[in-house]
Amino acid sequence: MRTSDAPFLADWFAISLRWLSLLGLTLSxxxxxxxxxxxxxxxxxxxIWNVFVSILAILNxxxxxxxxxxxxxxxxxxxxxxxxxxxxxxxxAWSGLFVLLPxxxxxxxKGCLVVAFLLSGIQIAMMPWASxxxxxxxxxxWTFGFNLAAGVIIGLxxxxxxxxLRSRRNNxxxxxxxxxxxxxxxxxxxxxxxxxxxxxxxATLNYQVVLDSALDLSVKALNDQSNCADKMISAVLxxxxxxxxxxxSRRLTPADQRVRLPGIAGVTAQALQxxxxxxxxxxxxxxELCRLIALRACQSALALPLRSGINAYGLLVFAxxxxxxxxxxxxxxxxxxxxxxxVAIKNARLYQDLEQEKKRIVEAQEEASKKLARxxxxxxxxxxxxLAMRASYARKMLDRDPRVTADELFRMEELARRTTQEIxxxxxxxxxxxxxxxGLLAGLNAIAEKMKETYDQNVVIDADPKxxxxxxxxxxxxxxxxxxxxxxxxxxxxxxxxxxxxLKNLPQEEGIALLEIQDDGVGFDIAAVxxxxxxxxxxxxxxxxxxxxxxxxxLNIKSAPGKGTRVQVYIPLTGQAADRLHxxx
Numbered sequence: 344m345r346t347s348d349a350p351f352l353a354d355w356f357a358i359s360l361r362w363l364s365l366l367g368l369t370l371s372x373x374x375x376x377x378x379x380x381x382x383x384x385x386x387x388x389x390x391i392w393n394v395f396v397s398i399l400a401i402l403n404x405x406x407x408x409x410x411x412x413x414x415x416x417x418x419x420x421x422x423x424x425x426x427x428x429x430x431x432x433x434x435x436a437w438s439g440l441f442v443l444l445p446x447x448x449x450x451x452x453k454g455c456l457v458v459a460f461l462l463s464g465i466q467i468a469m470m471p472w473a474s475x476x477x478x479x480x481x482x483x484x485w486t487f488g489f490n491l492a493a494g495v496i497i498g499l500x501x502x503x504x505x506x507x508l509r510s511r512r513n514n515x516x517x518x519x520x521x522x523x524x525x526x527x528x529x530x531x532x533x534x535x536x537x538x539x540x541x542x543x544x545x546a547t548l549n550y551q552v553v554l555d556s557a558l559d560l561s562v563k564a565l566n567d568q569s570n571c572a573d574k575m576i577s578a579v580l581x582x583x584x585x586x587x588x589x590x591x592s593r594r595l596t597p598a599d600q601r602v603r604l605p606g607i608a609g610v611t612a613q614a615l616q617x618x619x620x621x622x623x624x625x626x627x628x629x630x631e632l633c634r635l636i637a638l639r640a641c642q643s644a645l646a647l648p649l650r651s652g653i654n655a656y657g658l659l660v661f662a663x664x665x666x667x668x669x670x671x672x673x674x675x676x677x678x679x680x681x682x683x684x685x686v687a688i689k690n691a692r693l694y695q696d697l698e699q700e701k702k703r704i705v706e707a708q709e710e711a712s713k714k715l716a717r718x719x720x721x722x723x724x725x726x727x728x729x730l731a732m733r734a735s736y737a738r739k740m741l742d743r744d745p746r747v748t749a750d751e752l753f754r755m756e757e758l759a760r761r762t763t764q765e766i767x768x769x770x771x772x773x774x775x776x777x778x779x780x781x782g783l784l785a786g787l788n789a790i791a792e793k794m795k796e797t798y799d800q801n802v803v804i805d806a807d808p809k810x811x812x813x814x815x816x817x818x819x820x821x822x823x824x825x826x827x828x829x830x831x832x833x834x835x836x837x838x839x840x841x842x843x844x845x846l847k848n849l850p851q852e853e854g855i856a857l858l859e860i861q862d863d864g865v866g867f868d869i870a871a872v873x874x875x876x877x878x879x880x881x882x883x884x885x886x887x888x889x890x891x892x893x894x895x896x897x898l899n900i901k902s903a904p905g906k907g908t909r910v911q912v913y914i915p916l917t918g919q920a921a922d923r924l925h926x927x928x
Contacts, residue, residue, distance in 0.1 A: 352508055354400045357413060357445040361393050364441040368424060375434035385423040392416055410449040414458060417442040422465050430470055431486065439466065439490050443497050451505060452498030459494030463487045532563075550691045554579045554591035557659070557684040562593070564676050574664055576637050579684075580604065580611070581649075581657035587611065590657065595637045604631045606658075614646040615655055620678055621646045622669055626662050642666035645674060647681040649688060653922065656688050729758060765797055775823060783811045783819040787844060790827055794842075800834050806846035810856055813916060821893045822846070822858060822914070828886050829860035829910045837864025837908060849913075854920030858912040866902045887912075895921050 365386060372378040396413065399405060406412060421442040428435040439462045446458040466486050558577045565575070578592035578599075586603040589595065606615055609630035614621040626632040626644035638644065641662035649656040659681045663669065669677075737751040778786035784806055791802035811819065826844050833842050839862035849855045872884070884900070887910065891898040894914050902908035915921035 352512070353448050353505070354396065354405070354409075356504075357448045358393060358397050358400060360444040360448065361389070361417070361441070364444065365389060365393070368428075368435055368438060368441065371434045372428060377429060377434060379427065381427040382424060385420055385427060389416070389420040414442065414446050414449060414454075417445050418458065418462065418465070421462060422469065425466055426469050430466075440493060440497075443490070443493050447494075447497035447501030448505070451502040452495070455494040455498035455501065456491070459490040463490045466490070550688075550695065551591065553684065553687040553691050554581075557680060557687075558591055558593050561659075561661070561677060561680050564680065565673055571663070571665060571668060575668070576641060576662045578635075578660045579649075579657065580606075580660060582606070582655065587657055595635065599635045599637055602634050604634065606631070610644065610646045611658055611660075614648045614658055615650070618648055618650050620648075620674060620681075622674070624666060632660070632662075638662045640664060643669050645669045645677060647678060649681060649685050651685050651689050654689075656685065656692075659684065727762065761797075778820065778823050783814065783823060784808055786819075786823045787826060787846075790823075790830060791844075794830065794834065798834055800830075800842065801840060802830055802842045802844065804844050806844070807848065810846060810848055814856075818894050818914065821890050822912075825858060825887065825890050825912060826860060828890070833860070833862040833864060833908065837862045837866070839864030839907070852920070852923070854915060854917045855924060856914040856916060858914060860910040861907065863907045866904050866906045866908055868904060869900060869902055895925075897924060 368382075369378070369386060372382055421438050424435050424438040424441065425433075428438060430436065439459075442458060442462060443455060447455040450457070463486055470486070557579065561577060562573065562575060565571075576592075576594040578595055579590040580587040581590040582588075583603075585605065587606045588603050589600050592600065604611060606612060609632060610621050610623050610626075611631050622643065622645050623629060624643055626635075626641050627639040629644070632638050632644060641664055643666050644660065644662040647659040647661075649658060659677070661669070661677060734755065737748050737755065740748045740751065775786050775789065777789045784804075787804045787806055791804050794800040794802045814822070830842055830844065833839050842860065842862045845857075845859040845861070847857060849857050887900075888898055891912050894912075896915065897913040899911040899913070900908070901911070913924060915924050
């Protein structure tokens with residue numbers, strides 16, 4: 344038994360003709376009053392067989408030699424009906440059509456003529472017993488002529504019918520093949536567009552090129568013969584602070600380019616919160632998208648979130664005048680493009696961050712060089728110049744007043760000792776070996792000792808050793824320089840008698856440490872200093888902010904004139920703590 348991928352049309356025609364013939368034979372015998380047990384059995388056998396081949400047709404299967412078996416059984420049924428139905432004198436003398444019709448369907452003209460000859464021979468052989476001839480040969484001729492004529496007519500009609508059916512079937516196959524070819528071509532174009540998108544987005548780190556390419560290739564990937572994608576409106580909405588702004592768009596009006604959406608309601612909020620594509624029927628009725636004039640003529644819209652982990656960059660928004668445009672295959676293509684765009688946007692932002700970090704490192708190095716130059720100029724350079732002047736003075740006074748010379752040499756010795764301490768303090772700041780060898784607590788204590796020895800500045804260190812042991816070595820280094828920067832600022836500007844440095848865990852916030860540098864100096868107006876900071880020569884507060892960012896922390900400075908200054912740095916110890924610290928939960 345074999346199975347076909349397409350239905351056997353000839354079998355269905357033969358089955359249908361067989362049912363019609365059985366109905367006609369049954370009616371003819373019943374109306375003539377000759378429906379006997381014998382004819383009923385023959386018709387029942389044919390009915391059972393036709394049910395069996397109908398089931399095979401439904402299952403789209405065939406027996407070996409399927410056509411020959413069907414014609415043979417139909418020939419036997421026709422002979423039985425002719426025999427038991429009274430032969431030529433009975434009401435079913437036309438029973439030969441029962442086999443000629445399926446034979447014509449299966450074998451067309453040639454096969455139908457062969458079956459007509461066989462049927463004529465069988466019926467002629469049955470005539471002496473089925474219906475007495477009374478010595479006449481006319482029934483033989485009539486039977487042979489009828490079967491032959493019926494075979495020719497049925498064969499010709501069947502050949503034309505099969506020719507048309509084959510032609511129609513071939514046309515359907517060609518149409519299906521053409522449709523498959525077009526679908527394959529469209530799929531190849533989509534795949535090529537996706538490949539071009541991936542290649543383009545992977546080859547560029549330019550933010551704007553990434554956004555433009557995502558929109559252009561979206562249209563290209565969706566284009567088909569109808570060119571419906573050319574009517575699609577698209578836009579990339581990116582977060583700038585707390586608002587979504589148009590990063591790139593296609594077919595938006597100039598006024599739409601300036602629209603800022605809060606992203607807290609409607610389809611934008613749904614897509615951002617769920618992290619999945621959201622489709623709506625009427626973008627003009629959406630609480631936020633309604634502000635885009637170009638979308639008011641559209642009947643459907645699709646919002647795809649640009650999200651990587653917990654980072655939400657924005658949305659891809661597509662809209663179309665056709666209410667049924669965003670069918671699942673198109674949505675899948677656009678979702679695939681959005682995933683590629685997220686990766687490219689993430690890479691572009693990382694590249695921008697690296698560029699900014701590189702620029703910041705260069706600026707920090709330049710500032711460190713300038714700071715070292717200022718410190719050398721204000722400290723050791725001035726001291727060395729003073730030493731030179733005092734040495735010259737002592738040389739001149741050597742012969743005139745030895746006692747004055749001795750006092751001057753003593754002062755020169757003190758100045759030289761203090762200058763040496765300042766230089767050692769600068770070297771300690773540039774390369775704190777104690778931090779590398781003994782850790783953060785020893786480094787902080789060294790800062791306090793150097794401040795006392797060099798500048799007679801009281802610095803008190805209160806740090807939790809257990810907390811320090813939990814800190815990564817990189818964070819310990821950054822904290823050291825944060826303390827050094829804050830203490831130096833307090834020494835230079837606060838005129839404080841005491842500076843306290845405290846490092847401890849926050850009891851109410853698990854996984855967050857607090858670094859606090861507090862002095863009892865003159866304080867300052869924070870708003871006034873921030874307002875004029877770009878005109879100042881010092882970068883102390885900038886250095887504090889940048890170093891706080893290196894530990895993913897938060898900086899808080901509290902000060903007022905005459906009330907001292909408190910610098911607070913909140914330092915997360917885990918990734919979860921960083922999320923709570925920066926997102927407020």
